[in-house]
Amino acid sequence: MERKWWKEAVVYQIYPRSFKDSNGDGIGDLNGIREKLQYLKLLGIDVIWLSPIYQSPNDDNGYDISDYKMIMDEFGTMKDFNDLLKEAHEIGIRIIMDLVVNHTSDEHPWFLESRKSRENPYRDYYIWREGKGVGVPPNNWGACFGGSAWKLDENTGMYYLHLFSPKQPDLNWENETVRREVFEMMDWWCRKGIDGFRMDVISMISKNQAFPDGEVKEGLYGDFSPYAVHGPMVHTYLKEMNEKVLSKYDLMTVGETAGVTVEEARKYAGAQEHELNMVFHFEHVEGDGELLKWTDKKPDLLRLKKILSRWQEELGEEAWNSLYWDNHDQPRAVSRFGDDSSRYRAVSAKMLATCLHMMRGTPYIYQGEELGMTNFPFTELTQFKDIESLNAYGELTGKGLVSHEKMMSYLRCKSRDHARTPMQWDDGPSAGFTVSVPWISVNPNYTEINAKKELADKNSVFHYYRKLIELRKKYEIIVYGSYQLIMKEDARVFAYIRSLQSERLLVLCNFSDEEAAVSIPEEFLREDVKCLIDNYDNPSSQRRGRLLPYEAAAYYLGKEKN
Incomplete structure (x- = not known):
């Protein structure tokens, strides 16, 4: 497999509005990010993905852009961005931008x-x-x-x-002039020195020009996805984008491709297709609820293992995986896939990190994930800011499909606002995010969960993430090894083996709050097997065959690295 810097990188997503406020207006900004570059350097990440920072009326928190070549006033100036880019590059951190070109703002x-x-x-x-x-x-x-x-x-x-908000009209990619304008804008940012793009809903840029009615599944409206997702010209347009812009620079490109299959992903991200480096799929985070996204149930591990393993195995050597548990559109990983109780929060956060970072693909860390930040304990509808959450409440309760109590339970589990509460820097007022009133409430658990406290504790979630990133840089097998799921039918344990030539890596993750038995492959019972990482103080190598609640461990067999 061809080696590339973006395959070996670890990406950190920043939602600027909620990361760090430098000027006291309650809203995070670019200079706030600059203040925290050394924190990110200490963590060990290689790339920052910035959620949109362009000029925007903020109907959808910046994903409705009114000027692609201006910085949102609340976030700072173009000089602030240039300084951020320069300072990040000076310490070896790249920056990729969010590219939102399926639609603009209606104020563009x-x-x-x-x-x-x-x-x-x-x-x-x-x-x-x-x-x-x-x-x-x-x-x-x-x-x-x-x-x-x-x-x-x-x-x-x-x-x-408008496939999203009425204030987000869809661009007509059939128009060659639109494509030329978009490519020129992208090239302008590349000449500035950015290192790539995360492409928002890029799979929706081509529509079936007959615009037929969609199947009505729930309520009043038809499903547009067969006619506006992975549309007839999407790969033609992306090949043109690659030829006109992307191929001219050494970039990292990742497409947000809702509804993508492995087969379709090979077209977007296949090494020989000349489109994108990788895609985000959503199978493991969507479609598991009573009403598609909306549910208050814990994910089923057997389903989760099946989905993630299929992507690991079937992309194979042809295309590259992106690895993530959460982002700005998803609830907090530890609340969703782990256990956010005080007893198991830290250990389950470490387990989830182990499971993800030991897979093949490029790992993405969402701000606060490295601290084990949790969902917000919402109690009132008035506490929500997110347009998706508020509209879903109105529509589903309005049609009588869901009661107020049930919908509030769904929102407490799945609202996008969970990811958007301010970053928890310390135990001072507003968690050190701002000196004034934050734009959205701080999670009240910030006095216990914050960066200052975790930096001081060598056994914290933060330092565990540091170690995982260090291991990835040291062991080639973690980046490039093949993947094999074992214990396929176990409903509590996610276990897999990575292989690279004569090297082997065994990864064991207990997704339950009970002890679990594990079947250790014989080759990993040898004396020369090394435990690379374990999320309990006393490594499970002393307890072969059992995993403690939410325990995770990785065992290496091969020539030890210097």
């Missing part, structure tokens, strides 16, 4: 022009269609954030498509 100059008249030169920058009749949209598609995916523009009497 292109859309302001586009909606002026049917004859405007910018009209074809977006997707406009006639309704089927008075007050009837062009088709029955529902938007991701609720309601119809079409909005009537009273001025011109036509509907525009």
Whole structure:
């Protein structure tokens, strides 16, 4: 397998609004990130992925962009960004940007022009269609954030498509001029010296131009995904993007590709396809609820193992995996997949980290994950800020599909706001995030869970992540070894073997709060097997055949590294 820096890297995602406030307005900013670069250097990460920092009205927290070449006022200035990029590069940290080009804000100059008249030169920058009749949209598609995916523009009497919020009109990628504008903007950022792009909902840029009705699964609206996800021209457009921009620079590129299969992922990220380096799939974090995303049940480990193992095994040598438990759109990993009680929070956070970072692929750490930050204990609907959460509550309770109590339980488990509460730096006011009132409430457990406390404790979740990252840089097998699931039908233990030539690595993870028996392969019973890492103080090598609650361990067999 070809070696690449982005395969060997560990990525740290920053949600700027919630990371660190440097000017006391309650909102995180670029200079706040600069203040914490040495913290990230100590952790050992190689790449920062910045969630959107462009000028935006903030209908969807920056994923609605009104100017791609300006910095959001709340986050600082272009000089602040340039300083951040320079200082990060000086200490060996790369920066990748969030690329949001399926849609813009409805306040973007292109859309302001586009909606002026049917004859405007910018009209074809977006997707406009006639309704089927008075007050009837062009088709029955529902938007991701609720309601119809079409909005009537009273001025011109036509509907525009928005697969997300009405303030996020979809760009018309069929228009060659739109593609040229997007590629020029990307090239502008690359010339600035950024190191790559995470591409927001990039699998949705091509739509079936017939715009047929979708199947109605829940409620009033049709499913657009067969006609607007992995659409007919998506790979043509990405190959053009690669040719015009990406191939000219040494970049890391990862596509957010909802609904992607392994087969489709090979097209996006296959080494010979000349599109992207890797994709994010969502199988392991979506679709496990009573109402798709919405559930309050713990994930099923057998299902989780099956999904993650299929991606490990079937991508094989052809394409590269991205590895993550959580991000800005997901609840906190330790609350979802582990145990956020005081008894097991730290040990289960370490277990989850072991399970993920020992797999083949590029690991992504979401801010606060390295501290074992947990979900927020929401009690009132008024505490939520997220447009998706609020719209889902209104739609599902409004249709009588879910009670208020049940929907609140779902939101306490799955709301995107869990990931967006401020980073917990210390036990001072507002967790050291700001000197004023934060834009969203700080988790009240910040006095116990914070970076200051964890940095001082050599057995903390933070220092465990440091060790995992160090091991990844030392042992090639962790990056490039093949993967084999063992104990496939065990409902409590996730166990697998990595292999690279004569080297072997055994990874054992107990996902339960009870002791679990494990079947140790005979080759790992040899005296020269080394325990690389264990999340309990007394390594499980002394207790072969048993794992303590949420215990994780990795055993190495091979020539020891210097």
